[in-house]
Amino acid sequence: MTVQPEDARRPGDAFLALRDLRIHFDTDDGLVKSVDGVSLDLAEGRTLGIVGESGSGKSVTSLGIMGLHRSRRARISGEIWLDGEELVGADPDRVRRLRGQKMAMIFQDPLTAMHPLYTVGAQIVEAYLAHHPGGTKREARRRAIEMLDRVGIPQPDRRVDDYPHQFSGGMRQRAMIAMALVNNPQLLIADEPTTALDVTVQAQILDLIRDVQSEFGSAVIIITHDLGVVAELADDILVMYGGRCVERGPATTLFEAPEHPYTWGLLGSMPRLDRPLQERLVPVGGTPPSLINVPSGCAFHPRCPYAELTGGRSAGERPVLAEAAPGHHAACHLPIADRHRIFAEQIAPRL
Amino acid sequence: MTDTQPAAVPSPTPSPERDPQRAPLLKVTDLVRHFPIKGGGVLRRKVGAVRAVDGISFAVHPGETLGVVGESGCGKSTMGRLVTRLDEPTGGTVEFEGRDITHLGAAAMRPLRRDIQIVFQDPYSSLNPRHTVGTIVGAPFKLQKVATEHGVKRAVQDLLELCGLNPEHYNRYPHEFSGGQRQRIGIARALALKPKMIVADEPVSALDVSIQAQVVNLLDDLQRELGLTYLIIAHDLSVVRHVSDRVAVMYLGKIVEVADRDTLYSRPAHPYTTALLSAVPVPDPRRKERRVGAAPGEGGGRILLTGDVPSPINPPSGCRFRTRCWKAQEICAEQEPLLELLSPGQQVACHFPENQQSPENQVTTP
Ligand SMILES: Nc1ncnc2c1ncn2[C@@H]1O[C@H](COP(=O)(O)OP(=O)(O)OP(=O)(O)O)[C@@H](O)[C@H]1O
Ligand SMILES: Nc1ncnc2c1ncn2[C@@H]1O[C@H](COP(=O)(O)OP(=O)(O)OP(=O)(O)O)[C@@H](O)[C@H]1O
Ligand code: SF4
Ligand code: SF4
Ligand SMILES: [Mg+2]
Ligand SMILES: [Mg+2]
Numbered sequence: 001m002t003v004q005p006e007d008a009r010r011p012g013d014a015f016l017a018l019r020d021l022r023i024h025f026d027t028d029d030g031l032v033k034s035v036d037g038v039s040l041d042l043a044e045g046r047t048l049g050i051v052g053e054s055g056s057g058k059s060v061t062s063l064g065i066m067g068l069h070r071s072r073r074a075r076i077s078g079e080i081w082l083d084g085e086e087l088v089g090a091d092p093d094r095v096r097r098l099r100g101q102k103m104a105m106i107f108q109d110p111l112t113a114m115h116p117l118y119t120v121g122a123q124i125v126e127a128y129l130a131h132h133p134g135g136t137k138r139e140a141r142r143r144a145i146e147m148l149d150r151v152g153i154p155q156p157d158r159r160v161d162d163y164p165h166q167f168s169g170g171m172r173q174r175a176m177i178a179m180a181l182v183n184n185p186q187l188l189i190a191d192e193p194t195t196a197l198d199v200t201v202q203a204q205i206l207d208l209i210r211d212v213q214s215e216f217g218s219a220v221i222i223i224t225h226d227l228g229v230v231a232e233l234a235d236d237i238l239v240m241y242g243g244r245c246v247e248r249g250p251a252t253t254l255f256e257a258p259e260h261p262y263t264w265g266l267l268g269s270m271p272r273l274d275r276p277l278q279e280r281l282v283p284v285g286g287t288p289p290s291l292i293n294v295p296s297g298c299a300f301h302p303r304c305p306y307a308e309l310t311g312g313r314s315a316g317e318r319p320v321l322a323e324a325a326p327g328h329h330a331a332c333h334l335p336i337a338d339r340h341r342i343f344a345e346q347i348a349p350r351l
Numbered sequence: 352m353t354d355t356q357p358a359a360v361p362s363p364t365p366s367p368e369r370d371p372q373r374a375p376l377l378k379v380t381d382l383v384r385h386f387p388i389k390g391g392g393v394l395r396r397k398v399g400a401v402r403a404v405d406g407i408s409f410a411v412h413p414g415e416t417l418g419v420v421g422e423s424g425c426g427k428s429t430m431g432r433l434v435t436r437l438d439e440p441t442g443g444t445v446e447f448e449g450r451d452i453t454h455l456g457a458a459a460m461r462p463l464r465r466d467i468q469i470v471f472q473d474p475y476s477s478l479n480p481r482h483t484v485g486t487i488v489g490a491p492f493k494l495q496k497v498a499t500e501h502g503v504k505r506a507v508q509d510l511l512e513l514c515g516l517n518p519e520h521y522n523r524y525p526h527e528f529s530g531g532q533r534q535r536i537g538i539a540r541a542l543a544l545k546p547k548m549i550v551a552d553e554p555v556s557a558l559d560v561s562i563q564a565q566v567v568n569l570l571d572d573l574q575r576e577l578g579l580t581y582l583i584i585a586h587d588l589s590v591v592r593h594v595s596d597r598v599a600v601m602y603l604g605k606i607v608e609v610a611d612r613d614t615l616y617s618r619p620a621h622p623y624t625t626a627l628l629s630a631v632p633v634p635d636p637r638r639k640e641r642r643v644g645a646a647p648g649e650g651g652g653r654i655l656l657t658g659d660v661p662s663p664i665n666p667p668s669g670c671r672f673r674t675r676c677w678k679a680q681e682i683c684a685e686q687e688p689l690l691e692l693l694s695p696g697q698q699v700a701c702h703f704p705e706n707q708q709s710p711e712n713q714v715t716t717p
Binding site for chain 2: 053054152154168169170171197198199200201202203204206207225226227228229230231232234251252255265266267269270271272273274277278280281282283284287288
């Protein structure tokens with residue numbers, strides 16, 4: 001099991017562990033609490049999916065793990081443990097060395113991650129040599145071709161000298177994965193890796209990530225708001241709302257017996273090809289929370305249809321993550337029995 | 352209903368395209384758009400062409416929704432721009448209400464611009480950030496010099512309300528709204544002149560699932576209340592199933608299949624459609640487990656297409672899908688399959704269509 005209650009295990013036990021991670025930004029409008037107390041554990045060889053609506057803090061969390069919030073306006077606290085090493089307090093140079101070597105990231109838009117004026121090959125070579133100071137150009141180029149081949153680029157020995165714009169969207173995404181994997185990272189973070197792609201290419205990329213993981217035994221975090229993609233890849237799922245984790249657990253129980261009213265809303269709002277056609281979609285009502293003036297108590301309470309069933313606690317007191325089923329945690333004041341009854345009677349029939 | 356909207360419109364009949372009496376609202380025949388590629392040098396001679404839309408025909412009937420799906424770059428947006436006359440076709444015709452509008456000049460198009468409106472994909476860049484919502488939604492009235500019964504402001508506020516926005520937000524700017532709200536503003540603007548038809552290019556792609564559901568419901572409601580006809584371009588097959596009466600599948604500038612929604616999703620005939628449907632990720636972790644070892648297309652088995660979409664500059668001979676098709680035979684390279692009627696309500700362009708019905712199956716089909 002990779003997901004455990006906060007601080008129940010020593011952070012050193014898991015390959016990646018976050019403890020009460022907070023990432024706030026000082027802005028002219030006020031303090032933006034993008035990530036506000038997230039904890040998780042992830043073992044090697046496992047995949048964690050992070051889902052949640054736009055603006056819930058998914059990307060800020062992953063950039064934080066990669067040590068990419070170095071602006072003076074970012075305030076980071078808490079702990080990030082990677083293979084027994086704490087990163088929040090670590091020397092930025094040390095984190096930079098780990099990045100691209102022990103941990104790597106795939107972004108939504110490959111064009112922002114690849115330089116338009118250098119060939120695809122040159123960029124992979126550079127990523128390789130940065131972490132193999134003794135390596136030769138020739139060896140690096142061989143490795144680049146091998147990686148392009150590995151991710152399914154046809155004629156890699158020729159395409160290695162192409163510029164990013166000469167690749168199609170799917171090929172660029174694969175080239176970026178090749179670049180991220182060139183040093184066999186043990187932690188791979190994929191932030192919306194397929195959102196810009198079509199379903200047939202998306203399926204190829206998801207397979208590729210799965211293959212790579214089983215081959216290298218890496219730990220993978222996949223971030224998306226496409227619940228279908230998460231179901232394809234993740235062993236465990238973490239649901240974010242307003243910068244916090246509101247639910248997490250094994251993928252199967254999270255989809256089949258979700259505990260949190262926000263997760264119900266998320267699952268209920270998407271049209272599904274594997275279900276009979278619904279007359280009407282059911283959106284989560286209301287608007288996403290402000291991260292500057294986060295609603296009191298449970299941040300979801302202004303939109304939650306069940307808030308009044310908690311005798312005022314929803315608006316007054318912040319719920320903590322508590323175990324609802326083995327390895328499955330949710331932060332909600334509704335008593336577990338009530339939650340299960342509401343889910344069985346009102347939610348499950350609609351999903 | 353507000354007084355700026357048309358009086359009650361009969362709700363669309365379930366399958367208008369089945370009724371041969373009803374003339375199509377929009378009819379497109381052999382539509383072509385090639386973008387020339389110019390060589391270097393002083394003469395900038397044409398050295399080739401991107402065959403973005405390469406001979407497509409379809410019709411959209413009053414009150415129905417035609418969904419258009421297909422991979423990135425297959426020509427969906429180009430088609431949308433052609434039928435709304437934002438772009439000039441290289442060949443073919445576009446008819447609206449029986450009238451050929453293919454080459455109408457700007458002046459002759461003006462009254463038609465009221466009838467056909469387009470909603471764009473990106474709710475962030477398609478609204479001018481320096482204009483208030485009132486100015487944005489009211490602009491069509493000014494451009495078209497349309498008189499409104501109770502003034503433009505009142506008309507705009509009615510539209511905002513119709514689209515589920517607060518009429519008091521008249522003086523706010525786009526950045527003060529969420530993505531879903533901005534998309535509603537774009538829809539309100541498109542509705543200002545009471546169009547007959549709306550072409551929506553990826554109206555929900557930039558939105559996340561819960562907001563997407565709001566906009567999809569809004570489009571549904573507006574169609575029911577105003578009798579609108581939609582051409583909806585999208586790449587999310589679950590959303591397209593939800594909103595469409597019929598669906599057209601495009602591949603590399605061509606329509607490879609058009610069918611009634613239920614037929615297309617239950618008995619896709621073109622191998623590309625089958626592959627597309629099988630690749631949609633389904634939010635059911637157990638399906639992934641079942642999928643391992645399953646035969647293609649069965650029990651959650653997925654048809655994995657290899658390779659990328661070929662370039663629209665040099666499309667493959669014969670059937671354009673043949674470079675990725677697992678059923679391809681010699682004839683597929685030699686002879687282009689034409690879009691032909693396979694069964695009532697289903698047209699397909701393939702020499703070896705999928706899900707060919709055996710006679711006993713045909714008896715049970717309605
Ligand atoms: N550098 C920054 N300064 C101030 N606010 C920021 C900064 N980066 C992110 N934010 C804010 O933090 C919040 C979370 O952003 P984040 O990018 O993590 O969202 P997300 O969950 O990845 O959403 P999406 O699904 O749209 O990618 C947003 O409200 C965003 O505006
Ligand atoms: N103005 C243009 N000049 C040259 N080529 C163009 C132009 N507009 C589009 N194309 C090309 O025409 C083809 C079809 O593009 P189009 O934008 O219609 O695709 P699409 O199906 O809408 O794709 P997407 O799903 O990515 O939006 C692409 O190969 C594109 O590069
Ligand atoms: S704590 Fe209250 S508001 Fe929050 S999800 Fe539970 S019931 Fe809803
Ligand atoms: S015509 Fe041939 S290549 Fe084209 S889709 Fe049909 S079987 Fe495949
Ligand atoms: Mg993000
Ligand atoms: Mg497009």
